[in-house]
Structure formats: C-alpha cells, structure tokens
Amino acid sequence: MNNKKIGVFDSGVGGLTVALEVLNKLPNEEVVYFGDTARNPYGVRTKEEITKFSRQIIKFLLTKDVKAVVIACNTATVAALDSVQKEFDIPIFGVVGPGAESAVNSTANKKVGIIATEATVRSKCYDKYIKNIDSEVQTFSMACPLLVSIAEECLYDSSISYEAVKYYTEDLVKENIDTLVLGCTHFPLHRKNIEKVLGEGVKIVDPAVRTVEILKNYLKENNLESGKKEKLNHEFYVSGKTEKFAKICNSVLGGEYTVDKIDIDKF
C-alpha cells in the first residue's frame, strides 16, 4: 500500500480527460494535476523546450510527493518521455504507446485514422508505433489545430465543434477507416460530436483508457495501490490564469475544484 498521489500533466486542459479516466478507474487514488497553460500550445515548441518544460513540471510534482507520473499530452510524450524516464527515479507513463496498442486491437479492416496536433502528426509517432505492432495496418493522419482551440474555449459541445469535426474527418472517412485514434488529449472533449459525425461504423480509441489500465496494473504489481480514503483530495495547478481552467476542470471532472497558479520557472 502506498497513499501517495499520482502526478498528471499536460500543456493545458486536455490532460483532464486522462485525469478523469484515472478518477473513474482508480477510485482510491488521488491526483496532482499540472496544466502548463502559460506556455501552451506545445505544438509550436522545440523538442528541447518541451523536454525542459517536462523536467520542470516533474520536479514540481515531486515536491507534492507523487508515486508515479502520467504525461497526459501526446506532444510531450513524443518529445520528452524517453529523456525523463532516464533522468527521474519514479515510474513515468506516456499515452502514445498505449493508444497505438488499442488501435491495432480495434481495427478489423486494418485502416486506422489518427487525429492529433500538427506536432504529433509531423512526428509520425502513432504511425511508427502502430506499424511496429502490425506492419499491415495502414494509417491516415489529420492535424486538427482548431479542435484544441475550440476545447480551450470550452466550446466542445457547440455546433462550432461539430462543423470542425466534420471538416477534419472528411478525408479520413473517405479512406474507409474503421478506427479513429484521438491522438490529442483535448479531443475526447469533442467525443459526442465525433461520434455523431462518424456514426457507428468507426470505433473511437481514447489512448487514456489503455494508459490507465497499464498504470493500474503497475500499481497492483508493485504494491503501490492506495488504501480506501474517506475523502479524496485532488490538487490542480496551472502556470497561467486559473479561471478558464477551473471552469473546464469542473465541467470535465464534475465537481468544485480549487486551482492554484504556480511559478513553474522556479523548478
């Protein structure tokens, strides 16, 4: 047993969809979340910058005495996971490998679509991971930058979101994909509209699901699971403004959480 918390971080609000998966699947665990809202979007940053940011954030999370860290951001997973796993002495999990695994398990016709940020698409990380598992799977990617901005504006239930999802998935649908990977943690926020646009013929893969399964197994195998608590105390921190983040946080997680601002450059 280990009652320490689980650190989760992202460039902004997107990783809240991963935090929600942790809350749902590991109901005894507490989360310390960091959203780097002052420095996002990470998509325009270099690998070196993102690695530096990730290092600072993990150092901050360690001051909160976490027992494991989930990089709940595809861009940061691609840029920094390997480096920080070597540098730090706690388990660190990324979302890309688990997402690729789920996609391969899901597809029947071996045609997988991936929607992500420009940086993730450019890195071809999902394509490489997927082909490593099954070289016969064909991948089709689409960068959807507006789905990030729309989510950050808390408009994922709007007709703006619906029209944007329709626009971005049009070419993927033409390729006859039967599986779509949500390769950016913001995108599960648009899930209702994604399902409405794509219909039942396309299975949606949210990499957070398999990521949290892997985390759960790890905690179990290493005797790190938390004991039952009377009241869970999740913590939320950002590097930028707290208001908009708090609004989306409470909407996604369903609760009234306090959000504190941190000077991340000190770490």
Add this chain to the structure above:
Amino acid sequence: MNNKKIGVFDSGVGGLTVALEVLNKLPNEEVVYFGDTARNPYGVRTKEEITKFSRQIIKFLLTKDVKAVVIACNTATVAALDSVQKEFDIPIFGVVGPGAESAVNSTANKKVGIIATEATVRSKCYDKYIKNIDSEVQTFSMACPLLVSIAEECLYDSSISYEAVKYYTEDLVKENIDTLVLGCTHFPLHRKNIEKVLGEGVKIVDPAVRTVEILKNYLKENNLESGKKEKLNHEFYVSGKTEKFAKICNSVLGGEYTVDKIDIDKF
C-alpha cells in the same frame, strides 16, 4: 514624390487585410509587410514585450527604407503606438483611432458592437476612443479568440467560421447594435459570414478603411506619394514558417507572392 515603400506589420496574417486596403486605395504604392508569426498571438504578451517586438519590427522595416509604417494590429496599436511614435523619426499609423472614428460616424442609434481579441477587449481602447468622440454612444464588446485561430487556419469561408460568428455575435445582436467594429485585423477575413449572420441592419466597420484614408491624406499633404510604376514590387517577411502564411497571403491579396523568413531577434 517619394518612391519609398510603406511598412505594414502585424502579429500574423491579420494585417494582410490592411495591406489589401493599401493596395486597393493607393495603387502606386509598394508595401513591405512583416508578420510576426513565430511570436503570435500577441494577445497573451505584456505591454513591454509587444513594445519591444514593435520596436524590432520597425527597425527591420527601416532597413527596407520605408517612408511610413502602419501598425496593422489592434493589440500592438494599443500597447506600442504611443511609445514608437516618440522613438522613431518616421510617421507611424495605428488602426484603433480611425476605427473608433468610423464607428461613431456610422451609428444612428448610438449602439456600437466591438469584436476583438481578449487583450483588445480588456484594454477597452475602442470604448475609450469612441466615448471621447461622442460620450452618448454605448459600446458592447465581445472577445472572439476562435475567429483568430480559424482565420490562421485559412478556414474563414467555412461553416466553422459561420457557426463561430453566430456564437460570438449573439449577445451583441440582442443589444440592438446598428454598427459592428471589426476590432481585430483578422476579422475582415470572416466578412462574408459576418454579413450573412448579421444581415443588412448592422453596418460593418473595418478600421483599415479609415486608416488608409488617413495615410493617403498624409502622403498627399507631405508630397510623399509614389510616382506611377510599371510593376509593383511588394515584399513579405515573417518570423516563423513561410508556407501557411504564403497560402493565406496569396488568397487574401490575390497573387503569387514570395515570403521570406527573417530572424527578427537580430533587430
């Protein structure tokens, strides 16, 4: 007569709508355009940062031997116009004062709507300028960050743009405005959808129109107009990637322009 060029700068592609107005109304003049695409959006920057950026850009434009500069960005006009007008020895024009003037001339019922970036709305610059001219005019503002992202993605003719315009102007329409100021130079790109959503009852004010009239008068009065040229040679520079900028540039201005990348930090 003076055959030097006119410098125009913006945080990104938005100022191209101002450049277009210059090309249309001053058909003998040549433009040197700078888009600070590597450091935008300016909305999240401090007054000091934006003033520093504006200073660097004007220094760069001076290496191109311009005879006047237009700050084709509302955020930069608010943050930096006063400072740079004092520092540099060439005429520098902003877009906010002219836009406010046009709005007051346009409104009959003295109810003016303003759509802009968060930074411009927060500064209340249009409200102040408008009330300075006519204290009876009521102003109603709405920050529309997605209209910037949608324009940067070249999707201003799409149904995503239409839905976003509808969403952002809903409350302004309820206030019975008869005039809407496009308080961000990106927004004229959405003009077709803005007109479609608001109908004929609301007059649209593009501050670029009055800004370029003022520039034209200034050049005439000071004998700075260019003579007729066989072929105009406009120049386009950015601090970030050239491809997406070139695409929008050619779509807005209608032509095949070369875009060059500049290391703006050297200035």
